[in-house]
Amino acid sequence: MEHSVTIQFLGASGTVTGSKYLIATSELNILIDCGMFQGLKELRQLNWENLPVNVEEIDFVILTHGHLDHVGYLPRLLKQGFNGKILGTAPTLAIAEVILRDSAKIHEEEAEKANKEKFTKHNPALPFYTVKDVEKTIKLFEVEMHSKWNKLNETISYRFQYNGHIIGATFIELDILGKRFVFSGDIGRRNDLLLEDPKKPEWADFLFIESTYGNKLHPQEDVETILSELIINTINENGNLIIPSFAVERLQTLMYLLWKLYKKNKIPNIPIFVDSPMGNNVLEIFRRFPKWHKLSDQEYNAMCEHINIIQNYKDTWRTIDDKRSKIIIAGSGMVTGGRVLTYLQQLIDEPTTTVLLVGYQAEGTRGRQLLDGAHEIHFYGKYYPVRAKIKSIESLSAHADQEDLINWMDGIKNIPENVFLIHGEPGALDAFKVKIKYTYNWNVTIPKLYDVVDLIV
Template sequence: MTGTGGSLRFLGAADTVTGSRFLVERAGRRVLVDCGLFQGFKVLRARNRAPFPIDPSSIDAVILTHAHLDHSGYLPALVRDGFDGPIFASEGTAELCGILLPDSAHLLEEEARAAARGGWSRHEHPRPLYDTHDVERAMHLMDPVAFHEPQRIGDEFEFSLIRAGHILGAAGVALRLGDRVVRFTGDLGRPDDPLMPPPEELGTCDILVTESTYGDHSHGLADPQVVLGEIVRRVAAAGGVVLIPAFAVGRTETILLHLSRLRAAGDIPDIPIFVNSPMAVSVVDVYRRHAAEHRIDQAELDRMYDLATMIRSVDDSKLLNLRGGPMIIISASGMLTGGRVLHHLVAYGPDPKNAIVLTGFQAGGTRGAALLAGADTLRIFGKDVAVRAEVHHLHTMSAHADARQTIDWMRTGSRPSMVYVTHGEPAAADALRLRIERELHWAARVPEQGEKVTI
């Protein structure tokens, strides 16, 4: 490939954390890096229902950084509306998408049916954003590729996947357009993550598109395992329930690892632990198959998963709400946007002897963010539910690099001509931009939603 680059258009994650979608164009070809759902405030979620900004059939290929829905969750809608090119992803990401996307469709379908029955939708005939048939079509387009193995998309593009830490299969993308290289961080993992290895070095690039989820934040020095142990001991002594909303991919594994180590050290009592998320249960097999990609050995991985009872059926899920404490329930979703955790929140949220432990970023507009802001009632299934349980936030358990770790990672590469700061709330994105300019003396800016730049 010869000549200069093309253009980059920010179709998502430009004024918020979610909806990761970056369109790169060159010589008539189009590549979409990530195809995520917008989550959080209603005005953001409404973007999922709006027509895609360009004709999906005009996109030649999609490259996924990882499987979380804010990076992959719009794929079925894109395929439904005409996209039929390859979807490139790491093997781990492809396998996890085979679990997350069907689950997303199921929840969307279930939510539409519940809204129709309950009459709490403004639409007379509520319809899901996409369905299981759309997911099946999208999965047929999935094309797993190896890390560091260059891939061509016509004569205009070449790309490689670079390990990003964060979750199983997560990648950064190095996309070459002629003599220009654009580097996308995806979600950048932590150097000190207990489960996943650190992200690989930045290296050389002309343009860097970085996430900024924790761009104004430090994870601090508090050990999340110690804090979690203190909460479990106190709540268990009162006969309460520790409810841990957790992302089914990655976060559930980290929580189980901490609980396993606490149990082995005798730092928490031997109370029942349940994982109640069909998706999280399915993910277990994927993590076991890719044991070589973790920091921990097979023996500790087995101990971690043997610790908990995996809940599969709806009936067993309902029984947990009648069981009472002491016990620990780990259930999706991590931001309380849907899933079985909402039923547990209805059952156990009103009791002050229980605890709700939030373990990661809570996007604005989600129930998790509302709890952190001090809300004492939450709207769930069309009703207001009182929340009197303790609420804790273990932000130190996040799988994202914080601001200092992100800056330190950038030091592993050469100076790009521009850094575009994305995938963060406005305050976080601007704070990271300022640090990049002041500490690294690199040019940086926060792009606007829909903005198009030359690269």
């Protein structure tokens, strides 16, 4: 007997942000990921709109990993009537809790600042969600083991499989009435400093695969040499090296790299400050889940002891006032908010400052503007001139490039009925579609936002 399964693309379709995919069956409705949109204003405005589905009828949310563009919409989902279970691996739910709490705090602070300083059209400016909203969300979290099949009902089961990218990250295999739906989540890279290589799916009737770098190969950069030279130049100029960083994985990778450079005598003992409350909490998650990463306890402790971890906002200002050359790693990675803005507000107009971008910079973010050579950036209601040197290291990205993505698919033994390309900008999606057709000759579809596809199983 044939059954219909409907997939609705509620985010990260034609763009890299806001991952949400609703699978509707006659028995259950399942949302894979529940991310908020970031970047371009027209995308961010979508966050304030209710989803064009009956949210009360969603039974489960299953999370691939804990990044904001995969979990950041959860509190809004609850406001729209969701009261089911939110499923993920233990590190994913721990990361999600940290990220949601931090995000809510930032939303509250920014709304308060906007109202106080009156740089808003809204009267009053409201937070996207509050810490109280997050507390309600966390109560719905339910941890599941990875590499083990879990039943949702008699005909639907799922499994988390290790996927690199960040601690706790997985791809999801969802079996519905004998057909396998595979959601890649964000795929990590091979030979990562902190994480094991991603596992690969062996069967996929319907494959939903990220395409962030579907049109690119990561450059073969000597990261240690680039970092060493930047640091030595910073010291010679008596300047500051500011590294906006994603709090999850990238920050820990940078800490590890800088500690190793010092141990190898490739850099002097320059003060290194990590200013990311969220990043500090993620460090604790690394300590709690040692089987999910490569760091030994000894390496972890030595790395943390070598670096100054800022605990409060007073220390942020002490660090800014510190006249020594220094390295500052602060959130956020795409310069969309967080502590890094406080440093840039004070130091981006200094020619002796270097800003090092170390990850993907989505369209519409301040990070992308800096990467593209903007002469000024706008935040806190003002424009700030950019006199700092802007550098980037693309090869530190936690996303698989085109070669890694093609390699990740090569374990699939069958020919998928359809491959849906998600989580990519238009150029990356188009190039990746051509590459898949050339390599595997599989059917490939590029869905648009809010597209609905009926599949027969």
